[in-house]
Amino acid sequence: MIKNTLTDAPGQMLGYLFQIERAVFWLSELKTGGFVGIECGDDIVLKKNVNGENEIYEQDKSSISSKLPYSDLSSDLWKTLGIWLDKIKTSSIDIEDCHFFMVSNRKIPTNRLVWKFSNADNETELDICISLLREIGAKHTGKMTPIISKVLSYKDIELKELIRKIKVFDNASSKQPMFKEGIRNNMKIGKEVPFDNIYQNFIGWAFENIVDCWNSKNDAWLEVDSFISLSNRLITQYSNRPFIERTIENLPVSGKDVKSHKTENFVKQLEQIDADDDEKIMAINDYLRASSEKTRFAKEANITIQDWKQFEGNLIDRWDMIFKPTCRLSESSSDEKKGYEIYYKTLIHKEKLCGIDTEQNYTTRGAYHRLANKIIIGWHPLWKKLFI
Incomplete structure (x- = not known):
C-alpha cells in the first residue's frame, strides 16, 4: 500500500500543479x-463576472505515464460526464450559460471519442456521438459498470445538451x-522581462x-x-x-566546457577538501554561468566596476567571518x-548586487569560485600554503 502511494505521489503532485497553472492561465x-x-x-470553475454568467467548468488531467487521459472507457471520462450531467439535472448550473472543457497536458489521440464530442457542429454529428457513447458503454462489464x-x-436529449457544450484541449490542439x-x-510581458521569475x-x-482559503474552510x-495588480507590480519591479539574471535553463553548460575547466584553481581547491565529482561539476556550472552573466552585465546593464568591487568585497568579508571561527572552533576531525x-x-548565501537582491544561486556561488580561482580566498584551513 505504501509502495503504491509513493509511486502515485509524483503524478498526483503534478496534477495539482497543473490545476494551479491552468488557474493562472485563466486569470x-x-x-x-x-x-x-x-x-x-x-477542477477549475470560471466566472466571467461575480454573478456567474457564462461559466466554464474544466476537468484537468495531467499525465507523466504512458497512459493518456480521456480514453473511451477511462474513469476520468465517464466520471466527468456523470458529474456534469448531475449538475445539469439538479439545476446547480444553467446549461445555456455554461461550457465544459476537458484539458490535458499530453497529446490526446485523435481517434478518441472526446474529440468527436469537441468537433460535433450539427445534429447529425451529435447523434453519432451519442450512438458511439452508448455502444462503447454497453460493451463494458468491469468495475466501471455502475x-x-x-x-x-x-x-439522448440530455446527453446531446451536454455534448454540444464540450470542448477538448491538449498540448497540441490549440492554435494559441x-x-x-x-x-x-x-499578460503582454515582453521578452526583456524575466518571465520565469514572474511565472x-x-x-x-x-x-x-x-x-x-482551504485552511479557512472557504472555497x-x-x-x-488581484492577479492583474500582482502582474503589474512584478513587471514594474x-x-x-x-540587471536581470537569466535562469539556468537559458544558460546551458556543455560537457566540453565542463571538461576544459576541470584543472582550474577553484576546482583544485575543492579537491583539497575532498569534494566529489558532482560537487565539482556543479561548481564549474556556477562559475561559467556567473562569468557569462558578468560579461553580459558589463555590456548591457548599468553596473559599474565599483559595484562589482563592493559585491566581491562583501563576499570576502562574509567568507572571512566564517573561515576563522570554523578553523578554530569546528569539531571536525581533519582539515x-x-x-x-x-x-x-x-555558499549558502545570496549577496546583493547594486543594493538589489540577486535571485539566481549561481550569481553568488560563481563569484566565490572566481575568488577561489584567483586564490583570493580558500576553503582548506591551509589553503595559502597549498596554493600560494
Whole structure:
C-alpha cells in the first residue's frame, strides 16, 4: 500500500500543479471582474463576472505515464460526464450559460471519442456521438459498470445538451499557446522581462491563496483584479532593475566546457577538501554561468566596476567571518572536513548586487569560485600554503 502511494505521489503532485497553472492561465485570460475557482465543484470553475454568467467548468488531467487521459472507457471520462450531467439535472448550473472543457497536458489521440464530442457542429454529428457513447458503454462489464450505467441512463436529449457544450484541449490542439507561454502572451510581458521569475511568483501567489482559503474552510476563488495588480507590480519591479539574471535553463553548460575547466584553481581547491565529482561539476556550472552573466552585465546593464568591487568585497568579508571561527572552533576531525564545512557555510548565501537582491544561486556561488580561482580566498584551513 505504501509502495503504491509513493509511486502515485509524483503524478498526483503534478496534477495539482497543473490545476494551479491552468488557474493562472485563466486569470490571465479573463477580463477584470472575473473569478477562477479551484475544486469549487470541478477542477477549475470560471466566472466571467461575480454573478456567474457564462461559466466554464474544466476537468484537468495531467499525465507523466504512458497512459493518456480521456480514453473511451477511462474513469476520468465517464466520471466527468456523470458529474456534469448531475449538475445539469439538479439545476446547480444553467446549461445555456455554461461550457465544459476537458484539458490535458499530453497529446490526446485523435481517434478518441472526446474529440468527436469537441468537433460535433450539427445534429447529425451529435447523434453519432451519442450512438458511439452508448455502444462503447454497453460493451463494458468491469468495475466501471455502475458509473457508465448511470451516464447511459440519461436521455439522448440530455446527453446531446451536454455534448454540444464540450470542448477538448491538449498540448497540441490549440492554435494559441494555452499553458506557460499563453500566460505570458495574455499578460503582454515582453521578452526583456524575466518571465520565469514572474511565472514562479504567479504560481506561488495562487498556491498561497488557495491554501489560505482551504485552511479557512472557504472555497478557493481567485480574483482576476488581484492577479492583474500582482502582474503589474512584478513587471514594474523587474523592469526597473539595473540587471536581470537569466535562469539556468537559458544558460546551458556543455560537457566540453565542463571538461576544459576541470584543472582550474577553484576546482583544485575543492579537491583539497575532498569534494566529489558532482560537487565539482556543479561548481564549474556556477562559475561559467556567473562569468557569462558578468560579461553580459558589463555590456548591457548599468553596473559599474565599483559595484562589482563592493559585491566581491562583501563576499570576502562574509567568507572571512566564517573561515576563522570554523578553523578554530569546528569539531571536525581533519582539515579536509573543516574546509568542507567552511565551503558549505559560505555558499549558502545570496549577496546583493547594486543594493538589489540577486535571485539566481549561481550569481553568488560563481563569484566565490572566481575568488577561489584567483586564490583570493580558500576553503582548506591551509589553503595559502597549498596554493600560494
